[in-house]
Amino acid sequence: MCFKIVFLYYSDILAFVEPHLLVTDAISIPDFSVFHRLNCESIRNSEGALLLAKHEVQNNLDTSSTIYTIDKRSKGHCVIVIFHVNGMTMMMLYKSPKYPSVRFLTILESHLNCKINYPRLFLETLT
Numbered sequence: 001m002c003f004k005i006v007f008l009y010y011s012d013i014l015a016f017v018e019p020h021l022l023v024t025d026a027i028s029i030p031d032f033s034v035f036h037r038l039n040c041e042s043i044r045n046s047e048g049a050l051l052l053a054k055h056e057v058q059n060n061l062d063t064s065s066t067i068y069t070i071d072k073r074s075k076g077h078c079v080i081v082i083f084h085v086n087g088m089t090m091m092m093l094y095k096s097p098k099y100p101s102v103r104f105l106t107i108l109e110s111h112l113n114c115k116i117n118y119p120r121l122f123l124e125t126l127t
Contacts, residue, residue: 012057016050017079017094031055035063036081038070049081049092060086071099071107078104080111 014032021027021039029052036051049068053061062084069080076099081092091111095104 012054013085013090014050014052015081015092017048017092018046019048019050020044020046021048021050027052033058035061036066036068036083038068046096047077049079051081051083051092053085057085067111069107069111071103073099073103075099078107080107082111 014029021037022044023039025039027034027037027050031054032052033055034050035053035058036049038048038050040047047070066084067080067082069078071078076096078096078099079092079094083090093108095101
């Protein structure tokens with residue numbers, strides 16, 4: 001799989017939702033390493049998450065406390081990935097168009113209400 005990224009030079013962290021990756025797919029983006037990856041279960045579909053960080057940022061990542069939430073419904077799904085870098089909590093959020101907004105906000109609220117000792121920055125996909 002090949003990603004064409006225009007502002008790669010200016011990015012320290014890359015976050016992809018629904019990358020359609022299988023376990024056999026290799027990821028190679030110059031100067032970046034994968035620090036979180038969730039593949040499709042068996043066939044390519046709209047599942048998964050991929051997080052990469054520049055090599056110099058890797059030492060500042062706290063991946064021991066990464067939280068991954070996926071909730072599947074018959075008509076959609078949502079993905080929330082929470083990780084820490086440089087003393088900040090980063091949240092990658094995705095809600096598929098058919099996933100119930102109220103359910104998504106309830107799950108998000110439960111994460112926001114938990115005690116997090118870092119400032120928060122959201123990486124958001126709007127649909």
